[in-house]
Amino acid sequence: MTDPPKPDAADDSRDAHLLAALRHAPDRDLAPPARVTAAILDHAQAAVRGSRARSAAPWGGWRSVWGQLWQPAPMAAFGTVAMATLIGVLWGGKEPPEAVPGWRPEAVATAPESTPPAPATPAPAQTAAAPAPPSVAAPPAAANAARMAAPPADKRSAAQAKSERRAEDESGQAQRLSKEEQRQSKPDGESSSDAVTTGKLEESPADRPRLEARKAPPRSPPPDTPSGQSPPAAIVQERMAAAPEPRRDALAKSMADAAAPSARARNEAAALGGAASTPASPLSPAGADLDAALGRDAGSIGWRTANGRQVGHRNEQRAWWSALASATDGRWQRADPTTGGAAASANLVLIIDGVPRGSLVFEPQAVIWRDANGATWRAPVDAGTLRDWQEALARW
């Protein structure tokens, strides 16, 4: 401001003498320091740049609107509406549960459950003597939540299957086998699958094959282990026995957690296929041979594709085999030898030392493994995973 205002007629409260003195005060030409001016102008330019950056973002306008909404008045209005909506949705036309006579929190926790799991540690004598009652007591809420969160094995996505397999790998395949054998040693009424049939669901004709399969006697242990356990399972049992008590509990829990998805998958696969499941992967012997051959001479291993081309066992093939073993682990079922057609129609043949060690056939929803002795196994695999495998094979 260079010209001080002059007293005007409409506002005669200004004193001309004071005004004149003010105009001649020695501080009249004072200016802000240059550093202050620079700081202010820099701040202004930075603010403008920031505004441009926000405006350049596609959601800049929405952000501005959103910022306006975060004012006390809109937030209060929104909160009121949200509360009213929530209350209306929760108790629309009904009294709040606390207001209902006889309401107990337990009633919520023991809501009807279609697939209650088996008790965690049932006594064998009790369960053998007393089959599961028709109406099973409701399971703990946590167990229900875990069961509800677990998707069916045959519908799991590849990512879920991989994460489960990763967990299983960490605790070891032996743990799964041990858990499976423990499960099989229990009477039928104890299994979680039995809980399904002993629950409130009525037995339907579609359930009969599953029930009959469940009523079949447990499989005998493999003959190569005197203790009735597979070698890895025995190792795990030894570790558990040697571990201190708290550590043992934790180990057992981790084994149970790791084995649960696999066991559940086998139960469901058995129920769906109507055939007896097997705890061990039929790929394991071939895998062991592969490992032995790799240690001896990697060149002795080869794969023959459907078009007759033979490739070695390089990193790409190793990864493919590992993926196959992981994805099918726990899903193999013994199948009729004619399943998958003739051996000549195999999509892939594993050859070690010039001898076919096994072959693979891809079906739309499953993969077939036929070992050198003609034993045939089938594992359900989702179509996406199968497609990925076949695309990888096409690049060999």
Add this chain to the structure above:
Amino acid sequence: MSDAHEPDDDTLMRAFAQGDAHAFERLYARHQVALYRFVRRVLGRQAAAQADEVFQDTWLRVVNARERWAPQGATFRTWLFTLAHHRAIDLLRKSGREVALDELGDDREPWQPAAGAAAWQGWPAAGAALDSAHEQAFWRAAGQRLLDCLDALPAVQRSAFLLHHEDGLALDELARTLEVGFETAKSRLRYAMSKLRTCMGAYLPQGQET
């Protein structure tokens, strides 16, 4: 202050709000000296060291409020000086330098010098051109004396006087800026002028003689 070809303050502020940094630079150049002087005078000599801080903070508030700014009946300049006034008063209150608003209360008649208009009888004409070095020296001395007298005023009266005389706010604008009623603003102004007249009248005749 601005010629016909220059965009007014409100236009520049709107342009700045829309991302024109150059518009802010023009606004700043237009008001920086007057605002800085106002801040220095309101703070007085005792708090002069905080003048830079108050001045910078006032402009930063302008920058940060650019997107919410709307004229709403007041000019940009009024708004700018209002921001500076509040910031300066806050600082004075926090530092303990602020004294009571008015010793006698805003609704009483201010004391008037006994001599009244006679106090200015020995002064040169206020609006006349300074023809001689003697007159220039007189007004420079009067200006320095006025600054000394301003320091003796309560901050709110000081601010009222400066906004009214130095920055040209009318009484209603002054009331709006000080966020007080019209009469209160008018009363503060009258108190300030009365004290300043007394302070100046007691000194300047002697200065004029020297």
